[in-house]
Amino acid sequence: MTDQKVLQLGWRLESLTALRDLGADVTCVLAAADDDKRAGLLDDARTVPVQDPADPGSVLAGLERYGLSVPDFDVICAPGENPLLAAAVLAGGRGAMAPRDALLLRDKDLQKRRVRAAGVPVADSRPVVHARELAGFARRRGVLKPLDGTGTVGVLAWHGEEERLDLARRLTEQGAGGPWLAEEWVEGSEVHVDGVVRDGEVVFVSVGRYLQNALEIRGGGVFASRVLHPLAYDKLYARARDLAQRSSAALRHRDGVFHMEAFEQDDRLVFGEYAGRIPGGEIAAMVRHQHGVDLDVEWARALLGLAPSATPSVAPTWFGWVSLFTPGGVLESCPGEDEVAGCDGVRQVSVRARPGDLRPDPAKASNVPAALAVVEGADEEQVVQRMRRMARWFPEESVVRPEDARGTGTDTGGRGTGAGTRGTGTGAGTRGGGLTHLPDPPGVAPSSGYTHVVSGRGRLAAIAGQMAFDTEGELVGPGDPVAQARQVFTNMERCLAAAGATFDDVVKLTYYVTDIAFVPDVLAVRDEFVGTRRPPASTVVQVVALYRPDLLLEVDALALTDTE
Template identity: 35%
Template sequence: MKKALLIGWRSGAAQAVQAVGYAPTCIITPADKAAALRAGFADGLVTASDPADVEQVLAALKRHNIDMADFAAVGTNLERCMVAASTVGALVGARSIPVHTAVLLRDKIAQKAAVGAAGLPVAACRVIDTLDELPTDPDGYPVVVKPLAGEGTRETHYLQGAPDACRLVEARPGNAGHGPWAVEEFIEGAELQVDGVVRDGQLCALAVSRYLQNLIAIKTGGPVGGVLLNPEDHLRLYEQATDLTTAALTALGHTDGVFHLEAFDQGHRLVFSECAGRVSGGLVREMLVRKLGLDLTAEWARALVGTKPEIPVEPQDDLSYGFANLAASPGEIILMPTTADVLRRDLVVEAAVELGPGHTAPDQTTASNLRAGRFIASAESEKTVEAAVHDTLAWFTSHTAVK
């Protein structure tokens, strides 16, 4: 059996590689080992404190006497490990995403420069080394400040003016304010997710979702979730998304794999936000499995090893789907609905509550992947499913207590 090296642990990735006939070796953190063992991967696990660090990956393989020449493919389904996987793949001559493409898929400034150079609408942006370099001129706002290679909206800040900038500088004195940071023009418009598959430079599948609220709203307690948009109801949007995605992927050199692209809908055009070369977070993947029979994790694995894509031709049903993260205020949980409780809600078809009494709820305003749980709802229309998602979020909050 051929072998594939996977950098970092993400649920379902190793299983998907195994399903296409490759034996996976996984470079994971010690914290991820328990999850890997529960998934049945007692063999082929190699630990490193930081799988995103090429030096640590190479040293871990050497410690375990693993011959890198044995790997036919090297990849990752984790955002932060993209450059490490492509670099190791290039070193051993294995199938992998090209290094220059991996860098563009990670660094937001380099990415926007490449996309803008291709003539696509994109936010103006620049780099600052420290937060002290934020503009003092009122005309320089509003802006969004974020890490160059951030993920999950962590350390992303919306600054409406110089007072906001001063507060951010005060909250991160000294080295805490060091970046480099990306400073981006604030773009108006509803925030969209565009997810799909590209092979040999051609789009094989594309689906558009709209966030319940633009993701930056989590900083003020906004929900994390979205509604999958049906193509027949959004012809203009799907045409614009297809054109933007095709041109952006070409500019980034991402010709084989899956993608998660975000854009702002301004009606007459879509403005590019950013693009990743991995499966989306949230429950977009699960919604696409239900709606289209399209498994992006399986397609990621097929692209990784070079086997043919398997894209369904027709939707599975005529329903609309939406998802959201279940929220709780930070603190020790004393009351919270269970998974079974959420599943009893009208129109909810999938749910998982991950916390409960005795656990500590994190501050969900700091990152979009922090949650108490999550769920999917389905209905006959987008309007109905969106209302059901909001209703379930409100119900969950009203039946949750922390101290």
């Protein structure tokens, strides 16, 4: 236990609780918008509302207003990424890290230079001061990102030389100012490595894999990940620990917790980004359930100079976390915590959205979920299935109305419109992007599991027949229609994202199966990806053979996106 006086920059309930449980006297500098979140944990004398806890000037002015000053505190810290540098600057060498070291954990260019110099595999990159300089970064695919950005906020991607040159022209015409980091595209599935480092040694790691890579999520899809069980992925854990050790050493991060992004490529991991902070979303909760290690407690113990307590106790089941979104607009209602908790496997839930909130388009703001949930399953497949179902169910059960219709009584139930309660619209329904579903046109028997007529206006995307091949071209699930169907729809999801679309934009699916008996299993997998309240039009065809004799099914799609 300790009696140190701690100044925390930025609100995080879990870290505050961990510090107080260890005996620290905590004062929190928090954004004014977070002041209502303290829920009695801190009194007015222990909170300093400011405009921006990541701005040293804002913090100093706030302290002065409340009769406080930096020398009043033994420790100045930040559990999040944005205020990290401000905490180091204000501490003046008395904090958890020096300003120069904190800078390495914030500036993407300086960070990649350090890990590259240490021999860590990392994408080619260069700083870009003026947008026109992007024309000289001759990479077929790549991204342009803010030097001190968080997640995918402000990140722009290109796919081909023409798109890269067009991006440079558009930013120049807009007068957009840098500097940015231009970086080549990294192939491979995206993983996050979260852990604890003490005295320069990585003492704990957890490895999770996103359902989709972060930039694919921005185009629509499911923002979620699952912890990879260490007993099933022992080789990956060994590679992740090695990458974390080398990266931590290169970035001079010797004590604390970390959240690192990397990409799987055959038998190696390619460095993405490294943050010396507690992970966001519900990753920390997922890690606690899976490994029995509390990253908030480990962060607090490192900060206060106490020995680590991380002793992993791995659960036999699997865990994941999922972000849940409503459609964009003014929120009328959405499932509450009890309803979300009633979904299969949910172990923890937090609903953040409130009626009256102006909810952003989830395709443009994947960092602002309406709710978060931790999900448990018997194995990896069950966890993924449950998260996908929840991600489809939540927006369908939400009611919003357009921003320009405040108070007009025009509701949008999930992806459809209609006057009525949450997600209960039947018959014709219009999605926010303009798709109209007619499940029972006059004179035609009602459909079940598909829609007879889907119409709309927008930009057409035609997705070629997708087969059950992984990213290396290897067949997934020989002889198994369920495994093949799941790979087919995963590939379809990625193709739609590349076209700026999601399954909500699909107007028609065509299935080709070698045995009509596969159809119930295929449709069950489809329902993990496609909203079942307003499914697309569909055609099922049994064929004699497909491209290869070991293929059991193929699916193609037509989609209409909102943009003409």
